[in-house]
Amino acid sequence: MLREASVPRAHWRARCEQLGFSYHSIDGTYWDESARYRFEAREIDILEAATEELHRLCLKACERVVALQRFEEFAIPRAFWPLITASWRAFADGGEATGDAWSLFGRFDLAWAGAGPPKLLEYNADTPTALLEASVVQWQWLREVAPTADQFNSIHEKLIARWRTLRTTAFAGETLYFACVRNSDEDLGNVEYLRDTAIQAGFDTRHIAVEDIGWDRSRNVFVDLEGQPLRALFKLYPWEWLARDRFGMHVPSTPTRFIEPPWKMILSNKAILAVLWEMFPGHPNLLPASRDAGRIRGDAVRKPLLSREGANVSLHGSRTMMSGGSYGAEGYVYQAYCPLYSAAGQYAVIGSWVVGDEAAGIGIREDASPITRNTSRFVPHYFS
Secondary structure, three states, rough: HHHHEEOOOOOHHHHHHHHOOOOOOOOOOEEEEOOOEEEEEHHHHHHHHHHHHHHHHHHHHHHHHHHHOOOOHHHHHHHHHHHHHHHHHHOOOOOOOHHHHHHHHHEEEEOOOOOOOEEEEEEOOOOOOOHHHHHHHHHHHHHHHHHEEEEEEOHHHHHHHHHHHHHOOOOOOOEEEEEOOOHHHHHHHHHHHHHHHHHHHHOOOEEEEHHEEEEOOOOOOOOOOOOEEEEEOEEOHHHHHHHHOOOHHHHOOOOOOEEOOOOHHHHOOOOOHHHHHHHOOOOOOOOOOOOOOOHHHOOOOEOOOOOOOOOOOOOOOOEEEEEOOOOOOOEEEEOOOOEEEEEEEEEEEEEEEOOOOOEEEEEEEEEEOOOOOOOEEEEEEEEO
């Protein structure tokens, strides 16, 4: 793994926008072609194996949480406990065909510098973003900048294949709605890309803003602006937000089936880091983690259970640092500090995608700070 200087394409903005990547320059610079990361093929094999191993461990941890009903540790509202339990049981019993347990994708954030095993920092299991740029945008960059090289990136093909299976089993004949908040270019870009992959898999789709979803009391169902029921809904809207929204009380009783499924409320919560270490202490891909700060020796990172984009994350020990935000009331998890790959004054986090049960590719975010946040840049990669 090596960070290299790179010459940006002359018309990179226009090329990105042709792919629907209009938010390439949010906060000044987001997509950054002035650098690139080079890997060896053996390093890609290591990342692929670590990703699928972490996916396996997370499913085992989810089973532990549901079996012992440990939802309170995750700050999950009690009204949602039966819904999560039922969706997980459907999944664990092989009931994906019902649609109640369907899982599409997720992104593991890893610390790794090319030596030793990759370490899990957190799992974005419910509403992972940076998808469009990880999939088709950096692939376009590769074909135009380094056409003889390769890239760890089969995200696009795997998404279409996963949607195709979904269309012919759990959601046969259904119109699939795609929802995100109205005023986020980034969320819309990710949702429209996912919607496009679903269309390529044969789905009939509709887009709807989260703010436009209504509730029909007489039919006990969520509806669109024309009053049509939403029977199948992909939402780029966190479960923890939905559970606390005004209409959230209706979710446990509605026939609407959601992607991601309710059981992803467990894996998208940072409390899962403590459960993983409890179950698999010393595992090479895990870092010591606990809800009790006193159990972590040496430098530690304090993370709110529901924090997003690095908000309210703090480093404690030989180096102290804290990010701003509005999270923390829900509680914290403490994780042993792991140095990130660092070069040219930048710190890199590897986002490794899983689609279904398979590793699908990586995207790299870097920042001048060891805390990755919403202003961090996306830098493409290749391997040879």
